[in-house]
Amino acid sequence: MSIESNLLKKERQNVTFSVEELTNVWDGGKEDTEIRRKVVKVFGDDPVLKSPPICTMTREERYTEATRKCVYIFRNMLQKNGIYPGSKEFEHFWNAMPIEYTLLIHMGAFIPCIMSFGSEEQVAKWLPLSANLNIICTYAQTELGHGSFLRGLETEATFDRETQEFVINCPKVSSMKWWPGDMGLNANHALVMANLIVGGKKYGMHPFMVQIRDLSTHMPLPGVTVGDIGSKMGFEAIDNGFLYMKNVRIPRENLLNKNSEVKPDGTYVKKASDRLMYGSMVNLRVNLPKSQAIDVLAKACTIAIRYSAVRRQGLLNPGGAEVAVLDYTLQQHKLIPQLATVYATKFAGEGIIKKHQAFLQNMAKGNISDLAEIHALSASFKASVSEQCTEGVEVCRRACGGHGYSQASGLPHLLSKVTPTCTYEGENTVLYLQTARYLVKCAKEKAADLPESILFLVQPIQNARGNITSLDNLALYFKNRAALCVQAASKKVNQMSNKGLAMHEAWDKSSVQLVHATKAYVIQYIFDAFASFVKEVKCSKSVKEILEDLCCLYGLHYINNCSGDFLKLGILTAHHCNIAEEAEIALLEKLRPNAVGIVDAFDFTDSSMESCLGAYDGNVYERLFDMAKLSPLNKEPVHQASYKYLRPYLLEGRDILEGAKSKL
Numbered sequence: 249m250s251i252e253s254n255l256l257k258k259e260r261q262n263v264t265f266s267v268e269e270l271t272n273v274w275d276g277g278k279e280d281t282e283i284r285r286k287v288v289k290v291f292g293d294d295p296v297l298k299s300p301p302i303c304t305m306t307r308e309e310r311y312t313e314a315t316r317k318c319v320y321i322f323r324n325m326l327q328k329n330g331i332y333p334g335s336k337e338f339e340h341f342w343n344a345m346p347i348e349y350t351l352l353i354h355m356g357a358f359i360p361c362i363m364s365f366g367s368e369e370q371v372a373k374w375l376p377l378s379a380n381l382n383i384i385c386t387y388a389q390t391e392l393g394h395g396s397f398l399r400g401l402e403t404e405a406t407f408d409r410e411t412q413e414f415v416i417n418c419p420k421v422s423s424m425k426w427w428p429g430d431m432g433l434n435a436n437h438a439l440v441m442a443n444l445i446v447g448g449k450k451y452g453m454h455p456f457m458v459q460i461r462d463l464s465t466h467m468p469l470p471g472v473t474v475g476d477i478g479s480k481m482g483f484e485a486i487d488n489g490f491l492y493m494k495n496v497r498i499p500r501e502n503l504l505n506k507n508s509e510v511k512p513d514g515t516y517v518k519k520a521s522d523r524l525m526y527g528s529m530v531n532l533r534v535n536l537p538k539s540q541a542i543d544v545l546a547k548a549c550t551i552a553i554r555y556s557a558v559r560r561q562g563l564l565n566p567g568g569a570e571v572a573v574l575d576y577t578l579q580q581h582k583l584i585p586q587l588a589t590v591y592a593t594k595f596a597g598e599g600i601i602k603k604h605q606a607f608l609q610n611m612a613k614g615n616i617s618d619l620a621e622i623h624a625l626s627a628s629f630k631a632s633v634s635e636q637c638t639e640g641v642e643v644c645r646r647a648c649g650g651h652g653y654s655q656a657s658g659l660p661h662l663l664s665k666v667t668p669t670c671t672y673e674g675e676n677t678v679l680y681l682q683t684a685r686y687l688v689k690c691a692k693e694k695a696a697d698l699p700e701s702i703l704f705l706v707q708p709i710q711n712a713r714g715n716i717t718s719l720d721n722l723a724l725y726f727k728n729r730a731a732l733c734v735q736a737a738s739k740k741v742n743q744m745s746n747k748g749l750a751m752h753e754a755w756d757k758s759s760v761q762l763v764h765a766t767k768a769y770v771i772q773y774i775f776d777a778f779a780s781f782v783k784e785v786k787c788s789k790s791v792k793e794i795l796e797d798l799c800c801l802y803g804l805h806y807i808n809n810c811s812g813d814f815l816k817l818g819i820l821t822a823h824h825c826n827i828a829e830e831a832e833i834a835l836l837e838k839l840r841p842n843a844v845g846i847v848d849a850f851d852f853t854d855s856s857m858e859s860c861l862g863a864y865d866g867n868v869y870e871r872l873f874d875m876a877k878l879s880p881l882n883k884e885p886v887h888q889a890s891y892k893y894l895r896p897y898l899l900e901g902r903d904i905l906e907g908a909k910s911k912l
């Protein structure tokens with residue numbers, strides 16, 4: 249056994265709680281752990297899903313492999329193994345997916361959208377086709393010239409009464425669809441968001457089913473120019489595409505008409521409020537943070553903490569033995585708060601998912617009174633979590649020194665996977681501003697008119713009592729800060745408006761404070777939700793203590809990072825800040841011996857991380873060497889390029905060196 253493996257083994261021997269029990273808490277119960285493991289095993293054991301490591305493949309190979317595996321999974325594996333929508337197994341299957349996959353937009357965005365926008369007949373037509381991969385459909389909203397400003401989108405769908413068709417056009421180069429996943433190569437249909445025009449009148453954005461490729465040859469249809477947008481940061485396996493449409497005709501029935509319809513005579517009928525459409529969009533946003541950001545940070549923590557436990561560099565005691573870098577307080581200060589972020593955001597996110605499920609049940613009965621709250625919460629949560637996880641993964645990557653730059657560490661891949669979550673499914677700044685509108689509005693309401701999650705904005709602010717770092721007191725600081733920040737931002741909007749600025753200008757001039765206030769609001773939500781979870785969860789004392797410490801660390805680390813804000817608002821004194829700083833350092837020291845156990849509890853398989861630094865056995869150096877040998881550049885002992893271009897000069901060198909030798 250290598251020295252490094254031995255070090256990890258010792259770390260595991262020193263863990264003071266049951267890793268298996270924490271895994272059960274993480275999964276939501278013992279039964280969930282069993283189901284997840286069963287699904288992960290089915291995927292892990294299947295030889296068809298084996299591929300070379302992604303860091304040894306070209307982009308084309310990665311796209312091909314990802315598509316091959318996805319088709320196999322969706323056509324052969326899921327049904328055979330009883331993994332169908334609605335089953336517990338299905339909840340875990342994204343977790344078990346290969347490290348790269350395509351068809352994410354087809355399965356994860358188009359299918360939910362057709363169910364939200366399509367009438368019963370349309371769902372009956374398109375859903376089985378798409379579930380069986382008999383059609384592949386992308387969700388095409390973003391254009392080259394516009395993304396976050398929906399009303400700026402330029403693609404048009406003009407109703408032709410004569411032929412009972414819509415004519416789809418991208419009037420300018422900037423109007424072509426750009427970015428949608430699965431669109432460049434795989435999709436033969438697109439759910440296109442376009443401006444509906446009937447009789448010269450514009451009705452705004454509507455969803456249309458547009459066939460873009462021939463059903464037999466897969467060639468682009470007349471009027472369609474479609475392809476891959478080229479290499480980008482991350483998502484190498486996915487064919488994000490462009491789609492330029494000129495006079496593409498689709499039947500009238502292809503307007504997805506659950507919420508609005510164009511009758512044969514051109515009459516436009518609005519069947520349901522646009523707010524219902526919003527309700528459906530929230531769906532994607534609620535589920536994104538866990539799989540695309542929190543799990544990614546959890547993997548980065550696993551890699552960085554296991555590696556830091558075996559990477560020995562320097563001395564803590566002069567004359568003593570070399571120490572693992574995880575023994576340095578500064579390394580703990582980088583990594584252990586990231587672990588706290590994983591736990592805080594995961595359990596807070598579950599609260600939002602539950603709220604959303606309740607909202608969907610009410611929506612089915614026609615009650616959408618909670619829409620504003622769930623929209624504001626899910627938008628700011630997605631923005632905050634994607635930001636925290638992106639920053640966290642980068643911290644983990646840099647904490648691995650030189651090896652963190654190597655693709656073989658798995659960390660660059662994780663970083664490029666998590667970073668775009670700040671942009672897609674709602675650009676973060678835009679999402680924060682949407683939530684800010686809700687907060688400013690709520691701050692003017694009476695308590696009786698507000699949902700519980702926001703009551704603190706208008707209720708008297710309590711003072712902290714007793715131990716200033718208790719979970720209850722930390723929750724109070726966050727609430728007070730959020731309330732004061734929202735009040736300050738609202739005041740700024742009013743001041744600007746009283747100075748004579750139009751409301752939109754007053755809003756823009758206050759936007760820095762508004763986004764700041766929204767961040768304060770969502771952090772108080774995350775902390776509060778995590779603290780409530782920790783209080784209520786049924787588990788052993790030792791596991792509870794780990795969760796309490798992580799919760800406290802999450803709060804303290806955040807407060808210490810922006811103590812200026814708490815001081816400025818008069819929530820904390822300099823004395824409090826000193827105590828908070830010392831309390832954080834004490835917690836790092838306390839959690840350090842359990843750090844490897846806490847990441848082990850995530851229970852990631854080695855193949856799900858593809859990391860030489862983060863494998864369970866800690867054999868980092870052998871793995872790095874083996875992976876380097878697999879590099880395509882090492883296929884031949886002499887590379888053609890160096891042979892071809894350098895050889896003449898190297899031969900000159902040989903003559904000089906050998907000539908010098910023969911003269912001796």
Ligand SMILES: Cc1cc2nc3c(=O)[nH]c(=O)nc-3n(C[C@H](O)[C@H](O)[C@H](O)COP(=O)(O)OP(=O)(O)OC[C@H]3O[C@@H](n4cnc5c(N)ncnc54)[C@H](O)[C@@H]3O)c2cc1C
Nearest residue numbers: 387388389390394395396427428429668671672673675677
């Ligand atoms: C990997 C990836 C996958 C994607 N997949 C899809 C897909 O499948 N389907 C699809 O339709 N789209 C997809 N997109 C596109 C994505 O949804 C958009 O890029 C996103 O909505 C942001 O829009 P934008 O690019 O127009 O950014 P812009 O809006 O141009 O943002 C540029 C800057 O302007 C700022 N800004 C914009 N508006 C405001 C404002 N009102 N106030 C203050 N600041 C503002 C932003 O904060 C940002 O800093 C994908 C994008 C990526 C990166």
